[in-house]
Amino acid sequence: MPRGAVSAVCLTAALSLALTACSSSSGPAPAGSAAASGGSLVVGVTSDPDTLFPWKATQFTAVNVLQNLYGTLTEFDKDLNVVPGLAESWQPSEDGKKLTLKLRQGVTFADGSAFDSKDVKASLDKIMDEKTAAVARASLASVKSVEAPDASTVVLELTGPDAALPANLATVNMAMLSSDDTEEKLTATPNGTGPFTLGKRVASQSITLTRNDRYWGAEKPKVASVEFRVIPDESSIVSAMQSGNVQLAVFNDPLVAQTAEGGGTITVTKTPQLNYHVLQLNAQHGDLKDVNVRLAIQCAIDRKQVLDTAALGEGEVTGPITAPAFKSDPNKRPCPNRDLAKAAEYLGKAGKSGGVTVKTIVSQGEYATSVNEAQNLKAQLAEAKINLELEVLESGAFVDRWVAADFDAAVALNGGRPDPDGSYGRYFTSKGNLNKVAGYSSPELDELFAQGKATTDQAARKAVYDKIGAELENNAAWIWLFAGYTYTATTANVSGFTPMASGSLQYLRTTAVR
Amino acid sequence: MRVLRNRVVRRVAETLGILFGVAVVVFVMLRALPGDQITAGLGTEAAALTPAQRQALEQYYGLDQPLVTQFFSWLGNLFTGNFGYSARSQQSVLELTLHALPVTFELAVLSIALALLIGVPLGMLAASRPNAARDAAGQVVSLAGLSIPAFLLATTLLSIFAASFGFNPNGQGFATLVEDPLLNLQQMLLPALVLGFGIAAPILRTTRTAVLEVRSNDFVRTARAKGVPERRLQVRHVLGNALVPIVTMTGLQFGYLLGGAVVVEQIFSVPGIGRQVLLGIQQKEYAVVQSTVLVIALAFVLVNLLTDLLYRVIDPRVRAS
Numbered sequence: 001m002p003r004g005a006v007s008a009v010c011l012t013a014a015l016s017l018a019l020t021a022c023s024s025s026s027g028p029a030p031a032g033s034a035a036a037s038g039g040s041l042v043v044g045v046t047s048d049p050d051t052l053f054p055w056k057a058t059q060f061t062a063v064n065v066l067q068n069l070y071g072t073l074t075e076f077d078k079d080l081n082v083v084p085g086l087a088e089s090w091q092p093s094e095d096g097k098k099l100t101l102k103l104r105q106g107v108t109f110a111d112g113s114a115f116d117s118k119d120v121k122a123s124l125d126k127i128m129d130e131k132t133a134a135v136a137r138a139s140l141a142s143v144k145s146v147e148a149p150d151a152s153t154v155v156l157e158l159t160g161p162d163a164a165l166p167a168n169l170a171t172v173n174m175a176m177l178s179s180d181d182t183e184e185k186l187t188a189t190p191n192g193t194g195p196f197t198l199g200k201r202v203a204s205q206s207i208t209l210t211r212n213d214r215y216w217g218a219e220k221p222k223v224a225s226v227e228f229r230v231i232p233d234e235s236s237i238v239s240a241m242q243s244g245n246v247q248l249a250v251f252n253d254p255l256v257a258q259t260a261e262g263g264g265t266i267t268v269t270k271t272p273q274l275n276y277h278v279l280q281l282n283a284q285h286g287d288l289k290d291v292n293v294r295l296a297i298q299c300a301i302d303r304k305q306v307l308d309t310a311a312l313g314e315g316e317v318t319g320p321i322t323a324p325a326f327k328s329d330p331n332k333r334p335c336p337n338r339d340l341a342k343a344a345e346y347l348g349k350a351g352k353s354g355g356v357t358v359k360t361i362v363s364q365g366e367y368a369t370s371v372n373e374a375q376n377l378k379a380q381l382a383e384a385k386i387n388l389e390l391e392v393l394e395s396g397a398f399v400d401r402w403v404a405a406d407f408d409a410a411v412a413l414n415g416g417r418p419d420p421d422g423s424y425g426r427y428f429t430s431k432g433n434l435n436k437v438a439g440y441s442s443p444e445l446d447e448l449f450a451q452g453k454a455t456t457d458q459a460a461r462k463a464v465y466d467k468i469g470a471e472l473e474n475n476a477a478w479i480w481l482f483a484g485y486t487y488t489a490t491t492a493n494v495s496g497f498t499p500m501a502s503g504s505l506q507y508l509r510t511t512a513v514r
Numbered sequence: 515m516r517v518l519r520n521r522v523v524r525r526v527a528e529t530l531g532i533l534f535g536v537a538v539v540v541f542v543m544l545r546a547l548p549g550d551q552i553t554a555g556l557g558t559e560a561a562a563l564t565p566a567q568r569q570a571l572e573q574y575y576g577l578d579q580p581l582v583t584q585f586f587s588w589l590g591n592l593f594t595g596n597f598g599y600s601a602r603s604q605q606s607v608l609e610l611t612l613h614a615l616p617v618t619f620e621l622a623v624l625s626i627a628l629a630l631l632i633g634v635p636l637g638m639l640a641a642s643r644p645n646a647a648r649d650a651a652g653q654v655v656s657l658a659g660l661s662i663p664a665f666l667l668a669t670t671l672l673s674i675f676a677a678s679f680g681f682n683p684n685g686q687g688f689a690t691l692v693e694d695p696l697l698n699l700q701q702m703l704l705p706a707l708v709l710g711f712g713i714a715a716p717i718l719r720t721t722r723t724a725v726l727e728v729r730s731n732d733f734v735r736t737a738r739a740k741g742v743p744e745r746r747l748q749v750r751h752v753l754g755n756a757l758v759p760i761v762t763m764t765g766l767q768f769g770y771l772l773g774g775a776v777v778v779e780q781i782f783s784v785p786g787i788g789r790q791v792l793l794g795i796q797q798k799e800y801a802v803v804q805s806t807v808l809v810i811a812l813a814f815v816l817v818n819l820l821t822d823l824l825y826r827v828i829d830p831r832v833r834a835s
Contacts, residue, residue: 240685
């Protein structure tokens with residue numbers, strides 16, 4: 001009998017070896033094997049796009065896939081400046097109540113139909129219609145009506161000057177769709193003016209885009225196709241890159257980025273993010289209604305320590321505005337360095353010398369560093385008699401509580417935008433659609449945000465948003481912590497990709513694979 | 515004949531009862547979870563929706579219907595072959611399941627095969643000399659199988675093979691057995707090994723115990739005294755009579771595997787039924803989760819039924835009763 005057992009074990013080993021031997025003969029798929037001219041680029045992503053309808057897309061993969069399929073009136077360049085897209089130029093009227101856009105000629109949709117002002121009017125009208133449930137509707141709040149006097153001109157009638165509008169038009173949630181298309185149709189078959197068209201989709205496994213040879217840009221995409229391959233685990237994406245099956249991926253977890261870099265075959269590029277890590281305070285709740293309690297929290301936190309302990313020091317301490325052209329100076333805030341005496345003084349002013357308790361929600365799994373950040377904040381604040389009562393929630397439960405503004409404080413990673421009005425106007429103006437969640441507004445802020453929209457001069461706008469940043473920090477509306485990095489990993493045979501602070505993959509169109 | 519018919523009718527009624535119970539429990543649990551398809555899709559952006567926008571989305575996803583209507587409409591549709599629709603995948607749940615189920619079934623079969631190849635011989639080896647070195651070795655293997663978490667073993671194997679040998683077939687797009695059998699078997703190798711190693715442990719322990727028990731019976735001593743060759747004695751007389759608990763354990767494990775090995779499927783990018791349920795839960799696609807769980811429950815019930823039938827094949831005493 002033992003001989004039988006031994007034979008069985010040997011059989012198992014033989015089976016394993018045989019399969020392994022077979023495998024080595026085929027090896028990793030060569031990058032260029034798919035190739036029509038330009039080859040094929042494989043991008044590793046952790047999830048499938050959850051929608052292919054651009055006006056409702058918020059998920060990372062969906063936004064990045066759709067950005068390569070659809071065009072917008074304006075675009076961002078690599079430094080996040082607003083540059084022409086489907087609109088070649090735009091001109092505000094003298095009183096700022098009209099914005100005239102001249103459209104690019106000769107642009108066609110993927111189905112071959114021509115793009116013109118009729119499509120722009122139909123798209124903007126539908127985005128503004130509540131029934132469409134477009135996520136960017138609020139970005140068009142200043143638009144009263146859209147006119148299309150001729151095929152290449154669109155005129156937006158505005159309620160007042162809106163300097164943020166050109167930047168707002170650059171997101172994929174403002175994609176221009178053909179007036180003949182419907183949501184139902186586009187969800188199955190995207191039809192955009194972008195550098196790529198939809199090639200093939202295998203649900204939950206991959207989505208492949210093929211080069212749009214009719215793309216209007218001066219520079220046509222270099223690769224024949226881009227496959228977004230779903231590999232649900234970030235560590236498995238690293239393994240797939242090491243074995244040459246995937247050529248490009250974007251990571252958020254510094255640990256994974258370190259692992260990827262460690263092998264020596266993968267290049268990892270760090271890009272400072274617009275997204276920022278923050279302890280959101282709800283100034284409508286309990287003890288946090290008192291500005292002195294909020295300022296005590298502000299003074300009791302060493303942000304560098306949070307960054308070092310929770311995110312391996314991978315990032316920069318930040319103020320409210322992370323957009324490069326409007327960046328806040330974190331050293332100008334009250335208590336730029338941790339000051340426990342000052343914190344105690346503020347608590348005393350609030351009549352809470354004995355301490356306060358702040359119920360704080362934390363998301364588990366939404367992003368890698370959340371729980372570590374919360375634990376470090378709790379430890380630091382405990383030394384200032386501020387008890388951060390943590391409630392660690394599954395991401396769905398966190399979103400539910402966040403959306404309902406049902407928290408005293410929330411440890412969050414919020415999305416930043418290239419224009420500060422887009423980032424904060426919706427949070428901190430009394431009529432902003434996220435003001436309930438922000439929990440703070442003031443007549444001063446309303447006035448400043450209105451000024452920021454009305455001012456077109458860049459230097460003057462920067463001065464206004466500096467004041468907004470100061471107003472937010474002087475009142476400790478929230479406690480801004482740090483901004484991390486996006487890690488773009490590429491294999492040696494990839495060139496020409498430019499990572500962006502917004503995390504956008506729009507430069508897949510300039511990427512080449514050898 | 516009538517007894518048999520009654521038994522079949524009772525079994526079918528029990529199965530339907532179980533499936534209905536599963537349907538109710540899954541439906542209620544999903545609704546009890548925080549969030550819905552709107553917040554799952556939009557995340558925190560859902561806070562920016564106006565009431566009219568929210569209403570439009572509820573109508574789009576069918577969330578504006580009363581719960582009872584939602585339940586019976588889904589249940590009624592099942593009888594017409596309509597398992598629901600996944601907006602995320604742009605495919606019917608039936609199509610999704612028909613793609614995922616064979617993948618999971620294949621992974622389960624391979625895992626069980628490997629588990630049996632490891633567990634049964636090692637269990638017999640361990641039982642052949644209780645408390646000797648080979649028994650201790652068997653115990654170590656089974657303890658390792660039980661205590662090493664699948665995610666750890668899976669990640670370690672994947673990293674070592676990819677980084678050191680450039681071997682990572684799972685990094686290529688998944689190929690089904692029909693599309694590319696060789697690549698498919700390569701892609702199944704590591705996941706099946708990880709799962710098989712974990713399952714081999716209980717099979718090894720069950721085999722050891724069952725073999726030890728059978729060996730102590732008089733008929734074994736009699737057979738040996740009559741000069742039955744040792745190999746034949748161990749395989750035909752001992753293992754043959756120890757099969758019932760081994761089959762029971764294998765059937766149970768196979769049933770669990772058909773429910774999807776979520777962690778292993780995630781790490782090795784195997785598009786099986788476990789990932790389908792996980793994605794459904796993450797996106798709050800109620801129809802996807804409800805229908806898929808029902809299919810899994812049905813598979814579990816069927817595997818149990820097959821296990822019961824197998825008893826009749828391997829044990830004449832069951833046939834006689």
